Amino acid sequence: MLLLAFDTATPAVTAALHDGERVLAESTVVDARRHGELLVPAVDRVLTAAGAVIGQVTGVVVGVGPGPYTGLRVGLVTAAAFGDALGIPVHGVCTLDGLAWAAGEAGLLGPFTVATDARRKEVYWARYAGPHRRITEPAVNRPGDIAREVAGLPAVGAGAHLYPEVFADRRPDPAHQSAGALAALAAHRLAAGEPFEPALPLYLRRPDAQVPAGYKAVLPQ
The missing domain is CATH 3.30.420.40 (ATPase, nucleotide binding domain)
Incomplete structure (x- = not known):
């Protein structure tokens, strides 16, 4: 087993590798505005630190929120992409x-x-x-x-x-989300045969950006 876990539902962009028994590598950067820039480099760092390649990963674990719309979808879309490209399961876990x-x-x-x-x-x-x-x-x-x-x-x-x-x-700990803890929880659930959340966003409320209710007519009728 080699689980790749990450979460972008909070300001912490965090990724980790877990072999089913322990965390092999973890990377966390706290930056609420750069989830899209930071996630894939974080994945690359943990793979390199663990001496692994992406093709060895047997499952993806992703935090499904709740969290802000923009940050949360970065992790979920990335998880779906890895799962589809590698043909491996994607396990959703509440952040x-x-x-x-x-x-x-x-x-x-x-x-x-x-x-x-x-x-x-x-x-x-x-x-x-x-x-x-x-x-x-x-x-x-x-x-x-x-x-x-x-x-x-x-x-x-x-x-x-x-x-x-x-x-x-x-309590001071945990101060931020840890992909290592997320992966450890997922490994526990897999060993116990427990279910996971769907790998879908848990928003709980509508996004800040809204489609305008009406538009001004700019062309003659």
């Missing part, structure tokens, strides 16, 4: 689940919340009973609207750190 798994690797085992920055003064979030057990569906909300639901719970993710008045017990 919040990857952060939860990384939190477990950092020692957070009990109930907690994962929150990422959704912009517009909102967060993408979900609650977890443990690193591998999400107990609410991913959602997007203003932090003040979910204060009662997350009260008293440790919280990880950039979204939690943006709103300390709501997420009082903020």
